[in-house]
Amino acid sequence: MNQVLRALFAPGFFASDPVHAALVVGAVVALVTGAVGVFTVIRGQAFAGHALGEVGSAGGSAAFLGGANPLWGFMGVAIVAAGLIELLGLHRPRARDVATGLVLGAGLGLAALFLYLDATSSSTTGVAVTILFGSLFAVSQQMLPSIVALSAVSLVVLAVCYRMLLLSSLSSDLAAARGVPVRALGIAYLVIMAVAVSLAAETIGAILATALVVGPPATALRLTKRPGGALVVAGLIGVAAVWLGIVLAYDSYYWPPAGHGWPVSFFVVALVFLFYLAAGAVTGMTQARRSRRSERAARRTASGCAEHPGDAA
């Protein structure tokens, strides 16, 4: 047993401060992105979510240039971008897609500029990698309270808007007829999503942020049919992916090339994807079993013979 544990958790795992911080931040962020992401998926806003993450990299790199934590840059720019998308997007879904693409392009252009300036001013290229692909082990301990507080606020706002969001995701006509302020709700949701995506960008990087916002919720939607359940399951799947990713990344210091370790973001994103495939396989099998069972039942009724244990074989 001990050997198994030792094989799984490399020496020093539980004593390391960066690991502790990574475990806490990763879990908190995964819970928020999971819950918020369920609505991203059912409202069909995965592209907008992805765009907010990438556009956020402009803010992240600018914040680095100014000496602030990238999270504030991610979030400031993502929220502004959310507002722009809403402003340019009018009401039609196609116009919204185009608006998202335009804002995405403009944001990435700024990111290219700031990342170049970051690299020239600090004479390191590591900044670009950290902003774009993240590093959970590099999250500063001082940011912990802010991250937890932001996450808590996002979850509270989500809970307050929960029923309205469900109704308007079902049909915006229906919601509007019931007096739901659909437009304001849409903006509020984009802001919550911008915060969630920024938190994800801080942990696994701006480019990979969507993986955490879309992956665990999409997996959860395959596994549960209850709305509340989907939020919880998505959060838990995210936590599992992040924690397992941290363990593997820590272990990877002993993998080739020795002494370097693989990026934790890679593991998290790979696990998110694997979970999604696994959930598909599981639901596929249950559906096949169910249809086989009903087919057998139909055959039995047709032939008029009584059920007997031999049938199950």
Place this chain on the structure above:
Amino acid sequence: MNVPVPDPSADDAILNVDGISVWLAGREVLHDVRFRIMPGEFTGLIGSNGAGKTTLFRVILGLQTSSTGSVLVGGRPLTHRNPIIGYVPQKVFFDPDMPLRARDVVGLGLDGHRLGIPLDWGRRRQAVDAMLDAVDARRFADARVGNLSGGEQQRVLIAHALISRPRLLLLDEPLANLDIGAEGEVVALLARIAREQRIAVFISAHDVNPLLPVMDRLVYVAAGKTASGTTAEVIRAEVLSALYGQHVDVLRVHGRILVVAGAEGPPGVTFEETDGVAAGPGVVSL
């Protein structure tokens, strides 16, 4: 079948539409529309696609302003979010991935416009179960709504609209995309609701025929103009010819009604459908 109903008086009407006109993008979509609906009455809103049916519903729901005229719901002027009105919109697409069971959709009819999380679980569940029973949807209450058939989804949406106890139920093309069996079941269900609970049902359709057995009155829309009354009063060659602005014939075959463009119709008029009044001659699509 179509016994003439005495002309409803304005005082008791649950819905009184009085001379409304609606302009959209420089075009008059509805022109001087006027009719009344009494409590418990089953009224059809008949017209081809693009005739202005959905626009009329949006005006009644307070989602679209009219440039002239007035609408009284339950004797009062229009407000945004009127609790007296239940609404089933056209073409609600339930994605199979949607994490909603039939009972969740019905529950959202009770409190989907509220802030916060539902707390009174017991009473909420009872109300939802009772509503599901009322529309005969209990057996698929726990199924994913995206996996239900079209007819089952319509029942769920009707339950969603009814659970807040409206006095007027608006349904926008609920029979579109249903097979004939499901169509008949939904119509029978709606007729029962109107009769038993005294809820006025106002249902739009492009084909009048499925509604013939249960309809008390109808409002016929063509090219933004309307005529209302009983089927016998409205579905006549003179009335419809005046609406369409060209000669049309009304044929009655095996208890079904066909509206077709007459010989004097402009050349090149095509018919989308041959089994109902949908074949509006030369009606411009919006």
